[in-house]
Amino acid sequence: MPSVSPEFDYEAALAACAAGEQAAMQRLYAQEGGRLLGVVQRIVRDRALAEDIVHDACVNIWTRAASFDSARGSARGWIYSIARNLALNAVRDGAREVEMDDDTAAALDARASLEAWHDTADAFAWRDSAGRIGPCLEQLEPVRRNCILHAYVDGLSHGEIARRLEAPLGTVKAWIRRSLAALRECIG
Numbered sequence: 001m002p003s004v005s006p007e008f009d010y011e012a013a014l015a016a017c018a019a020g021e022q023a024a025m026q027r028l029y030a031q032e033g034g035r036l037l038g039v040v041q042r043i044v045r046d047r048a049l050a051e052d053i054v055h056d057a058c059v060n061i062w063t064r065a066a067s068f069d070s071a072r073g074s075a076r077g078w079i080y081s082i083a084r085n086l087a088l089n090a091v092r093d094g095a096r097e098v099e100m101d102d103d104t105a106a107a108l109d110a111r112a113s114l115e116a117w118h119d120t121a122d123a124f125a126w127r128d129s130a131g132r133i134g135p136c137l138e139q140l141e142p143v144r145r146n147c148i149l150h151a152y153v154d155g156l157s158h159g160e161i162a163r164r165l166e167a168p169l170g171t172v173k174a175w176i177r178r179s180l181a182a183l184r185e186c187i188g
Helices: 010-018 022-044 047-067 075-092 102-107 110-123 133-139 142-152 158-165 169-187
Strands: none
Touching: 010 022, 010 047, 010 075, 022 047, 022 075, 047 075, 133 142, 133 169, 142 158, 142 169, 158 169
């Protein structure tokens, strides 16, 4: 999978999409389509459904490109948030129920989750594109880091994270809230 091109201008591509330039959407898809599919597939755990969601995300990106506001975040982050939110909605709406046996759930303990994140980070050149978030994540306690990763990489709900970690739901919510605050402070 190709790495992120440092010279690709996501904001310009979105502006061109907003102006109706189809070639801009094609360039954007060529740049990010494979990584978007990987992120979405990790959340929904079904390739065909993930492909449909990425298609829908591209349609949304195309039709909503004019609503992108660089003051609220990066263009690339905006693109991924659209795809991620569609994937989470598909899971929450019951588009696909994923059942996991006890052995599989036990295998995804804190250490395995961190190792999976490192593998994902390498596979998607995440460390190169994540900016300051990678080192900030590694500063968190493992259980708190894993809560964040389960929520934002695996797409699990707070209840699913609590069951997976065998921790009270309120504790998981507090860990996530405090971890997000620590990440905001670290990133500055």
